[in-house]
Amino acid sequence: MAEILVLVEQVDGEIKKVTLELLTLARSLGEPSAVWAGPGYTDVAKARLSEYGAEKIYVADSADIADHLVAPKAELLASLVGSRSPAAVLIASTTEGKEVAGRLAIKTDSGVITDAVGVAEGFVAEQPVFGGGVVVHSKVAKGTPIIALRPNSTQPVATAGAGTEEKVDVALSDAARGARVVERVKEKTSSRPELTEAAIVVSGGRGVGADFSIIEQLADSLGAAVGASRAVTDSGWYPHEFQVGQTGKTVAPQLYIAAGISGAIQHRAGMQTAKTIVVINKDGQAPIWEIADFGVVGDLHKVLPQLIDEITKRK
Amino acid sequence: MNIVVCVKQVPDTATERKLRSDDNTIDRSANGVINELCEYAVEDALKLKEAYGGEVTVLTMGPDQATDAIRKALAMGADKAVHLSDEALHGSDALSTSYALSQALKKIGFDVVILGSESTDARTGMLAAMLAERLGVPQLTLASKIEVAGSAISIHRQTDYGYDKVEATLPAVVSVVEKPDPFKPRYPSFKGIMAAKKKPIEKIGIADAEIDPAQIGLAAAWSVVADFTPAPPRGKGVVVNDEGDGGTKAAEFLVSKKFI
Ligand SMILES: Cc1cc2nc3c(=O)[nH]c(=O)nc-3n(C[C@H](O)[C@H](O)[C@H](O)COP(=O)(O)OP(=O)(O)OC[C@H]3O[C@@H](n4cnc5c(N)ncnc54)[C@H](O)[C@@H]3O)c2cc1C
Numbered sequence: 001m002a003e004i005l006v007l008v009e010q011v012d013g014e015i016k017k018v019t020l021e022l023l024t025l026a027r028s029l030g031e032p033s034a035v036w037a038g039p040g041y042t043d044v045a046k047a048r049l050s051e052y053g054a055e056k057i058y059v060a061d062s063a064d065i066a067d068h069l070v071a072p073k074a075e076l077l078a079s080l081v082g083s084r085s086p087a088a089v090l091i092a093s094t095t096e097g098k099e100v101a102g103r104l105a106i107k108t109d110s111g112v113i114t115d116a117v118g119v120a121e122g123f124v125a126e127q128p129v130f131g132g133g134v135v136v137h138s139k140v141a142k143g144t145p146i147i148a149l150r151p152n153s154t155q156p157v158a159t160a161g162a163g164t165e166e167k168v169d170v171a172l173s174d175a176a177r178g179a180r181v182v183e184r185v186k187e188k189t190s191s192r193p194e195l196t197e198a199a200i201v202v203s204g205g206r207g208v209g210a211d212f213s214i215i216e217q218l219a220d221s222l223g224a225a226v227g228a229s230r231a232v233t234d235s236g237w238y239p240h241e242f243q244v245g246q247t248g249k250t251v252a253p254q255l256y257i258a259a260g261i262s263g264a265i266q267h268r269a270g271m272q273t274a275k276t277i278v279v280i281n282k283d284g285q286a287p288i289w290e291i292a293d294f295g296v297v298g299d300l301h302k303v304l305p306q307l308i309d310e311i312t313k314r315k
Numbered sequence: 316m317n318i319v320v321c322v323k324q325v326p327d328t329a330t331e332r333k334l335r336s337d338d339n340t341i342d343r344s345a346n347g348v349i350n351e352l353c354e355y356a357v358e359d360a361l362k363l364k365e366a367y368g369g370e371v372t373v374l375t376m377g378p379d380q381a382t383d384a385i386r387k388a389l390a391m392g393a394d395k396a397v398h399l400s401d402e403a404l405h406g407s408d409a410l411s412t413s414y415a416l417s418q419a420l421k422k423i424g425f426d427v428v429i430l431g432s433e434s435t436d437a438r439t440g441m442l443a444a445m446l447a448e449r450l451g452v453p454q455l456t457l458a459s460k461i462e463v464a465g466s467a468i469s470i471h472r473q474t475d476y477g478y479d480k481v482e483a484t485l486p487a488v489v490s491v492v493e494k495p496d497p498f499k500p501r502y503p504s505f506k507g508i509m510a511a512k513k514k515p516i517e518k519i520g521i522a523d524a525e526i527d528p529a530q531i532g533l534a535a536a537w538s539v540v541a542d543f544t545p546a547p548p549r550g551k552g553v554v555v556n557d558e559g560d561g562g563t564k565a566a567e568f569l570v571s572k573k574f575i
Contacts, residue, residue: 011476069472069481070444070454095432095440095457095473102441103448105410111537112409114439128546130332130436136339136543141536178453179483182469187477194475200574222574234495240459241473246328246435247351247493255574266328269435276572277552278565284554291549294568298557306562314566314575 002030002087003056005080007073007100008049009092013040015048017197018092020156022149023052025119027159030087031055035080037073038066050163052156060168068172069179070096074103076170081108081144088123093148094196101148110143117153117252117273131246131269151197152252187239190216195225195242200255203227203244203271207260207281207300210237214304215259221311227251227271229261245270259300263288280304316369316463319425320360320393321416321446322353324377324384325436332436338533339540340406341436343377349384352431354500355491357388359461360429361501367463370394372423376404376416382516389511390503396516397423403521406533409437413445415531418524420450425486427468432457432490443490453483456490 004026009016019034026032033056034049041061049057058080065072077089077100089104091097098114105112116125123145127136140146195201202224204215212226219226227244228237244251246266256274261267263279263286271277272291279288279295280303289295296303324347326332333342360371373388373396375381385396399419407415420428428450433440447454455461458470459478466485471478473492503511521528529535555564569575 069456069479071448074448098440099444099454099456102409102413102439102445105537106413106445106448109537112441113538114441124541129334129438129543131328132546133332134334134543135546136334137541138538139541140538143537175451178447178487179455179481181472181479181481183480184474185471185477185480196475222569236495240493240495241475241477243493250438255569255572269328273546276574277549278568279552280561280565284556289552289554292552292554293549294553294565296555296557296561296565298561302559303557303561303565306560307565308562310563310566311569311575314570 003084004030004032005077005086005089006032006034007077007089007091007097008034008036009094009097010040013042013045015045016092017156018151020052021151021154022090022092023049023054024156025149025154026090027053029119029123032161033058033086035077036061037076039063046163046165050161051158053159053161054163055161056164056166058166058168060170064172067181068177069181070099071103071176071178072170072172073100074107075172075176076168077104078107079170080168086144088145088147091146091148093150098148101146105146108143110146111140112146112148113138113140114148116147116149119147119149123147128273131265132272150250150252152199152254192219193223193225195227196249196251198225199253200224201227201251201253202257202259203229203261204232204259205229205261206231208232210235212238214301218257218304218308221308229267258288259304261288262286263291316363316367317424317426318360318363318369318371319374319420319423319428320356320371320388321374321428321430322357322384322388323350323375323434324348324381325350325434328435334540334543338406339543340533343380347380347383349387350431350434352433352491352493353384355493356429356431357391357393358500359491361392363427363461363463372397374416374419374423375399376412376419385516386511387503389514390507391501392507395514398516398518399524400518401520403528403532406536407531408536408538409439409441409445410537411531411535413442413449415521415524415526417446417449418526419519420446422524427485428488430488430490432492443488447488450488453487455481455483455487458489458491459494461489
């Protein structure tokens with residue numbers, strides 16, 4: 001069966017869920033080979049990748065790779081594309097994943113598709129465009145298909161793979177060492193899942209007000225990530241990296257709860273492919289209702305505390 | 316400092332955006348506006364000029380209507396513009412676009428190229444990285460803060476956990492993210508709008524930038540849209556009025572969907 005390269009997304013050696021989704025999808029298309037880029041590779045990582053079907057694991061764990069921005073990962077993948085001729089390369093459609101995909105496409109003279117939510121036989125990718133209003137099927141016409149898939153596109157399913165390790169040494173070019181990462185500043189103090197990866201997102205809008213603790217409490221009761229509308233990030237009530245929408249993050253969780261958000265088209269552009277949408281808004285005419293699966297017309301400051309109580313009770 | 320800022324005209328997101336049924340490309344006949352993140356790029360370019368001196372050149376690739384985006388950038392304070400426009404560019408994908416722009420950038424020359432981190436139409440978020448790859452210069456992308464000291468440049472790269480501090484030596488390609496006040500793009504003043512009318516816009520075609528016609532346009536595309544359909548409408552949802560039990564009702568819904 002054809003080999004499919006899957007670039008592992010990991011932070012400090014911890015594998016992100018999207019990688020398991022990519023491995024699951026890769027199994028339906030061929031034989032997945034995980035590509036580990038950067039330090040932090042351990043037996044735990046090996047076990048996890050094998051559990052989800054990696055037949056091979058290419059390990060390039062020099063510190064150099066993580067110490068320089070994006071380019072080294074593209075170089076590593078390009079060298080593997082050159083030497084192994086895989087049928088396709090799957091990458092997470094995160095901000096960094098897409099950048100890797102773009103550079104890899106140039107290096108390998110291959111077509112690239114971003115923000116895919118599915119890949120069918122013949123590497124036909126499905127992409128929602130224009131904020132989810134239109135569904136496009138596209139195909140790579142030249143080279144090795146490079147497809148970036150959005151987190152939460154598939155459910156990860158464990159099926160053991162051989163997980164045969166192979167060390168890869170890449171001699172990075174000078175060009176790949178151009179941008180040096182000198183410090184990683186971790187501002188996130190919570191243990192909440194990451195916004196773009198989370199299965200559940202609880203978002204608050206202007207209706208919440210400056211105190212976002214009610215949104216954080218609901219998120220924590222559900223093990224969810226916190227999101228915000230631009231009205232909120234603009235006011236400085238919550239940091240910009242939590243903004244959902246056209247000029248913020250795109251999320252496609254199983255459940256999206258929008259509290260005090262009117263549902264402007266620019267906000268919807270970032271969340272309307274969520275599987276289930278729950279709305280709490282005191283205005284029954286707000287545009288967000290057009291995409292609600294369930295909702296309560298009411299004051300969120302009354303509804304949410306009760307909802308949190310109910311969730312805590314039922315756990 | 317020679318600063319080039321790439322701007323793009325995009326279909327207004329407040330209108331209904333469409334793909335063309337004849338060749339599956341984005342319909343650009345509708346109302347065009349400057350891509351919002353490009354305004355942040357212009358703002359950051361002007362701030363760099365104000366702090367370190369130099370000149371800001373606007374570069375855009377797109378059909379004739381794209382002059383609106385250029386005028387906006389000039390009205391904000393950019394000095395001059397280069398408009399790469401050629402029938403042959405129609406239908407170019409990310410690979411072609413990055414190639415064409417990189418050729419134009421080589422012709423213009425630059426110390427720093429600034430872009431918005433993504434456009435609202437295609438949203439691939441790849442262009443800055445691809446330009447860096449093509450030009451062989453450092454990639455400093457998703458910047459929420461830019462600092463220059465001599466030939467050294469450093470940025471704060473927005474990440475899910477906070478930010479990365481990234482350093483490089485000029486020349487470099489920078490992309491920027493949206494920021495809250497006081498870092499929002501300035502509004503063009505009346506004086507700026509009037510002055511923009513006199514600023515030079517150099518129109519160039521593919522031959523001027525030594526762009527190989529075999530590498531651009533729909534025919535050269537590395538990826539193709541096979542078909543497209545409107546997304547299926549969402550089913551009608553259940554709406555309840557809060558009569559003191561709204562939270563309980565919401566919890567019951569979440570239980571029924573197995574989220575709790
Ligand atoms: C180019 C461009 C890009 C943009 N990008 C984004 C983006 O990425 N993300 C984004 O979110 N926006 C974006 N916007 C802004 C967008 O147009 C809206 O202005 C914004 O989403 C509004 O945020 P909101 O829904 O929180 O606020 P509002 O529109 O003010 O809505 C607040 C809602 O809260 C409800 N409410 C108030 N009090 C309560 C209460 N006590 N209980 C229950 N409900 C209550 C109100 O009924 C109302 O529906 C963009 C705009 C432009 C022009």
